[in-house]
Each structure stands twice: as C-alpha cells, then as structure tokens.
Amino acid sequence: MKDKHSLITPDGEQQPSEQPSIFEQSLKSNDTEERIDIWFYRPIGLRIAKFCAYAGITPNAVTIISIFFGVAAGILFYYPQLWINVIGMGLLVFANSLDSADGQLARLTGNMSRFGRILDGFAGDFWFASIHIALCLRLMQDGWSAWVWVPGVLAGVAHVFQSAMADYYRNVHLYFIKGKTGSELDNSKNLQVDFDALSWKKNFFSKFVLNGYMGYTRMQEGRSPKLQKLLAVVKERFHEQLPAELVHDFRALNKPLMKYTNIVQFNTRVLFLFLWIFIDQVWLYFVFDIFVLTPILIYMVWRQERVSKEILEKIEDNKYNG
Template sequence: MNTVSKTPDGPKTGTPTDSAFQNSLKSSDTEEQIDIWFYRPIGYQIARFCARVGITPNTVTIISIFFGVAAGILFYDQSLAINVIGMLLLVFANSLDSADGQLARMTNNKSRLGRILDGAAGDFWFISIHVAICLRSMEEGWTALIWVPGVVAGLSHIVQSAMADYYRNVHLYFIKGTSGSELDNSRDLQKEYDQLSWSKNFWMKLVARNYLNYTKLQESISPNLQQLLAVIRLKFPNGLPPKLVTDFRAQNKPLMKYTNIVQFNTRVLFLFLWLFIDQAWIYFFFDIFVLNPILIYMCVQQEKVSRHFYQQLQTSRENEYQAL
C-alpha cells in the first residue's frame, strides 16, 4: 500500500546534496543527525564502491558482523590503546551497516533476508561486547554476578532495538507506504513460515521462525498500534488519505528522536566514555536504568498516538479521512 504523501524528506544539512545520495537515505524524519553528518556520507561512498564492483548488500552486512565482533573482543583488554582500536572497528562496522541499506536502496536490491541479517548483525556485535565486558570486569575483581546485569542489559538492548526499528518502519509506512518501509506483520510471516519445510528448507525455516518471534514481540508491546494498522488495512487498501498522512506525521515525528536515542549512537558514545575512564561495567547499568525508561516512555507515547488515530478512524465523519 502506497501513501500519497508529497512531503519532502531529504536532509537539510551540509552533507552531500546530489540526488543519488538523497535517495540512498530513508527519511529525514527518522535519520539521526550523527548519521546524516558522519555515517551516511561514509556509507554512501562504501555503497558506491560496492555497486561498482558488484558486492551485494547482504555481503556488506556479513562483513560488518566480523568487524563488530572483533571490536567487542578488543574491549576485553584493559589497555586503552587496544580499546581505541576496538572503538574504530565498531565505528567502521556501523559505517558498513549504514552502507548495506544505502546500497540496497541504490541498487533496488532489498530482501527480507537482508532485513533479518541487518538486525542480526547488531545483535552479534553487542553479544560480543557484553561478553567481553563481563569477562573484563571479572579480571578487574568483580564476581560472576556481573553476568546478571550483563544479561539483563543484553535483553534490554534487544527489546530497545526491536521497538525503535519497529516504530521507525511504522512512521515510514505512513509517510512513504510499503515501498518506503520494511513493516512486516506476524500474520503474513506465519503463512510464509508454514509453507517452509524443515526437511527441505531447514535454515530458512529456522531464520523465519526467529524473525516471526521477533515480529510477534514487537506487536505484543504495541497493542494500540496493531488496532490502528488493522483498521487502516481494512479502510484504505489502496493507499492512505493525504490528511491522515499529514496528521499522523505531525504527531508521531517527535517520537522519532527517542528511537534514535535507544539505538546505536547514544549507547556507543557512552560505552566509549566508560572505556576511556576504565569503568566499562557502568555500560550495563546505563542500558538498564537510563535507556529502559526512555524505551518505556517511547512505547507509552506511541501507544497514545495510535489510540488517538484509531479513535479518529472509528468515529470520524465520512468525509474527514476519505479513501483514495
């Protein structure tokens, strides 16, 4: 389903301004300033190179996993010089993570597998980082109990990333339609999963099972949003009315900054700070006691926005949100 929004969403910054670069971005509504200033320009140059030599987005994602995991391993060492090398590797891994999406949009080579790999890449990075910090902390005198906050922070990170990614794609779905978002639903994924055979498609079925569970987690935390999306699919099968797109964007856009806070850049800036002062264990408590409250606030506010528009669609006059 495509929207009819004509709202320009290219970034208004000092980054490259050619149309190819602009088209490699998702939307200025959902892009973070650090990404627009730093990661997207680097990712764009990497994507251009990969497009010329025929490297696929999925290959870029897989390469990023190795750099991200290597970064985590280097955080185990208590030498700041080694840690800085790890920081640089992690920054490069995230540049590759930016490049794979930009390359997919530049070459129109998007796939469900690519989306799954992209999400899994960050999980591999941070599993490595959490394990390294736990082992490092034990070397520094902590007991094995450090694994408790390490695991809790890791689970928190999974939920934070899942919901931030989901809300971003919901926003893109409203302003760009299905062609501009990667919004999936468990109903369709369940049908695809059921069609796969464990004997003939073991790995794909395993991947599909994990992604189905991931999507169900996102949906379970956003019941009001699920009601809104169900009504929208029923009432507007051919596209969203411009007024609904404009109204939703106005109310939902302020929440996008919270999706950015609980994603990569904020957590990594603080992780680097804790490493510089040789107190890496603080990262776990920052994740649990700072980022989790932001996650909760983000979810609560998004549910309020969803409930508002659900009620509007249920009670609005016939001509308020006309179907296309």
Template sequence: MESLHAKNSKAADKTVFENSLKSNDTEEKIDIYFYRPIGLRIALFCQKVGLTPNAVTIISIFFGVAAGILFYYPSLSINFIGMLSLMFANSLDSADGQLARLTNNKSRFGRILDGFAGDFWFASIHIAICLRSMNEGWSAAIWVLGILAGVSHMVQSAMADYYRNVHLFFIKGTSGSELDNSKDLQAEYDRLTWSNNAWMKFVLKGYLNYTKMQERFSPKLQRLLEVIRADFSNGLPASLIKDFREQNKPLMKYTNIVQFNTRVIFLFLWLIIDYAWIYFFFDLFILNPILIYMCNRQEKVSTHFYNRINEYKA
C-alpha cells in the first residue's frame, strides 16, 4: 500500500502544479498533460538557480527563432530538430508564466515580453517558409501570403489571449486576470516622459496600440466591461459569475484552437509531407473563420450579460 508520506507528497505536488496554472477553464488538454508538467519542472529549476520569468521568456525566443531557421531546410531530419526546438520554446513559454505565479514575480513588462515572444517565433517561421517556397519554385507572391497569414496570426493570438483574460476577470476578479484597458494604459503612458522613461514609454506605446486593437474587435464586450467597472468595482454577484462561467466556458475551446497547439500540429504535418506553404492557407482560410466565429459568439454572450446586469441593477 502507498505510504502516508507518499500520498502527502503527491498531494503537495498537485497543489504546486495547480497553483502554477491560470485556470482549468482556460487550459488546453495538451497543455495540462504535456506542456504544463514540463513547464513546471523548468520553472522549479529556474527558481532554484535564480532565473527570472523574463529571462526564461528571452531564452524561449532564441529556441523559437532557431526553429524557424531550421524549417527553411527541405530536410525532414533538420525539420524534426526544429520541431523539437519549437516545442521546447513553448515549454519555456509555459514555464515563465508558471514561475511568475509560483514566485509572485508578475509584471506588465513580463506579460508584454511574453506576448511578443510568440510573434518572434512565428515571424521567423513565416520568413523561413517564404524563402523555402521560393527555392521550390514559388514567385515572390508567396511573401504576400506569408505577410497576410502573419497579420492573421497576430490578430488570432491577440483576441484569444484577450478572451481568456476576460474569462479570468469574471471568475477570479482583477487578482486572477491580466486584463488591461486602453483608458488606464493611456493615462499611464501620458504620465511617463521620454527624457526619464524612454524605454518603458516605447514598450507601453506598443502595448497600448495592441490593447486598442483588441478593444476595437470587441465593442459589445467593451460596453459590458464598462458597466462592470462602474457599478461592480467590488465584484459581481456569485449568481452572475456562475452564469457567465457556464455560458462563456465553451468559448474557451475556440481560443485554444487559434493558439499554439492546433496551428503547430498542422504546421508539423505540412513540413512532414514537404508542403510547408499550405500552412499560410490554413492560417488564412481555416483559422480566420474560427476567429470570426469566436468573436461573434463572444459578442453575443456580452450582449446577453449586459442585459442581465441591467436587469439586476433595476
């Protein structure tokens, strides 16, 4: 029989693992069973040796960009090394957030850096696929596809991340969410001066534009958030939180589809069959319709709860 010590140890490990997650609602199965356990081991090692979450994020950029470079070569063995490199980069990307939550070393700059890390990975991948395709006989027109797919990817990732943070904002409040709004960011940006805070002002400007883009794609959600911030600053009633979670949780699967795992599974498939350029069409004509559906569904949920909250206030 299992000893009491072993049971307690397993329970403690489970607690540490769960504390390293944002929320089971927003986690994907592949992450829960593969990337998050690996990320936790990396996070615990980094904690032991004194590496910060931002340092882990920067290391992930090197592995992600290296993966893109390795995808340039029409050799499956080299591509396979690139696949492993990209998977390790994503494990590091998981680890930086887990390390931040375990050590309570969270910062807005860290979130910004983490978001841009993935953009560096996939910029490298798109450039490599374009160059590889031209070597295989494509004209320079492949760059149009690559750029359009890259812009699509950025919007897909931005909105998926935003909707996840909105979900966490509703079920956990500000302490469990990384949800920002352009009004507060603009005020913070205006307080900084170029003479004393040039770097942070530059970074915040990029993040401000990023947040404004997320808000433009979700006008009805913004209306709902405005009411909540104005009238429920101490939190929503439990009944509304429960109702929101039940209706909004099914949308989380769409945020997962347009994020890392699905796109990378298909990217690896196209590389294996030596048709890497299909990845651009997949991004444009499969993931973009899912993005549109996801945004429309979220707007409908937002309208429903806007009406519910007004009824509750009345």
C-alpha cells in the first residue's frame, strides 16, 4: 500500500494524495508555509527552479542573483517619483520569487548546503539594508534632519532580530515534525567544532563566514533559554528519535506560533512598505517596524518559551517514556 501524503492546494487546504507532487516536494511543510507564498511566490518559484534545474544553475547562484535584484529595488525607493518606486516594487517581488526558488531548487535537487543556507539568510539582509539606506536618504532629501538615521538604524536592527528569530523558530518546528533531515536547525556547539577544524590560512573565507554564522546562531540561542533546555533534553533522552506523542503535542502547541513568524518576515512588512510608498509617507515604515513588528517579536519569543516549558514539564513527568 502506498503512503499517502498531504498536498497543499492553492487555497491553502490539504488534500490526500497517493504521491507527493513536485510542488509539494519543493515546500518545507504545511505548517510553516504562508498562504501568500502558496498562492503566489511558491508557484512562481517552482517554475524558476525547474528552469534552473534544466539549465544547471545552482541554488547559490539563484540566491546571488536575488541579491542584485533586491538591492536594485531598494535603490529605486530613494526616488520620489512613484513610477520609479513601482519598478522597485516589481524588482523586490521578483527578488523574493528568486529567494523562494533557491530553496525549492535545493530541495528538489538535493543540492543543499550550510553555506547556501547562510547565503540565503544574508540575501534578505542586503535587500533591506539597501531599502533602509534609500529611505533615510529620501527623507533627508525631503528636508528631514540627519537624525532620521536613528529610527532607520533601529528599525534595521529590529528587522535583523525579527527575521533571525522567526527563521529559528520555523526550523525548530520543522525539527520536531520532520526530524533532523527535514530541518536546517543548527547549534553553536556543533558549529564551534566545525569552526575549530578549519584553518585561517587554508580556509580563510569559510572560517570567516562560519564565524559570523556562529555568532548569529548564538544570538538566536541566547534569546530562547527554555527552548535550548528542551532541545538538549530531547536529544539526550530520545537521540533524535522523537516519540509520536511528543511530536503531536509539540505541533499542537507550537503551530499557532507559525503565523507570527510569517508576520514579522517578508510579506507583511513589504505590503506595508508599498502602502507607505504609495501615500508618500515612507517614515511610517520605520515606525511600523519598531512599534508594531517588534512587539510581535517579543510576544513570539514569550510564546515559544511557554511552549518549551510545557513540553519540558511533560518530559520530566515521564509522559513520553511509554
């Protein structure tokens, strides 16, 4: 008897399928996908991924191309002319389609690597650094003082934390529901071992990149102490073979958190960015990032810690030993 798989349809519903479609194989999981991605970015990304697979273009090459389009989009937001801004919006949407395609291509071809994951994460940072710089310069051109760089930089720092924690929580969720092979979850201890094995003389670039990524991972871990304790206990007690009941309980408690990880990442912030540009009030983008998305981040961290504490208590009560 063939295994049945859950297929994500364009309306976001799940339907049983005898075999996973190519579209389904290109996704991370039902739980972590956002509807606008399912409806728009993932279908476009799949077409790009198929073309790249045929042409022999690697996921990392797609990521690098996305950086150029994303940065170009940010530059176009500097200009006050709306028609130029609309071109920038189109470039940013295409950059995100490429960002979707690189991951889909990697999953379909099995061409996944830690460097690719690091590069993919930095791509978005390049896009939004360009956007923040362009908006600050635009506001100064409109008569704002140099103090505009304060909220611009604060919003940029907030964005980095929001994206980092959202990405981390998604990978934690994938680890629990799909196992180690279905997640890109890293930890600083393993990264330190790999870092120490590299030579600055022979592997300067790899060691430099890994050093930065190790700091990034430590930042994620430092803001989730109860989650770190849960992961340590789970690995020690169950050795990557998680009991089905534990997976069920974690998924039930944690799945509602996924909508907050989606809110603080690309789609919501870009929809509002486009709105602020259309009404020529781009300063609102910094306000939105600091005073709307950051409180959501704080709630997200608090919520994840509560989930981790609850699962830990169940493990300590030996609920999953039988």
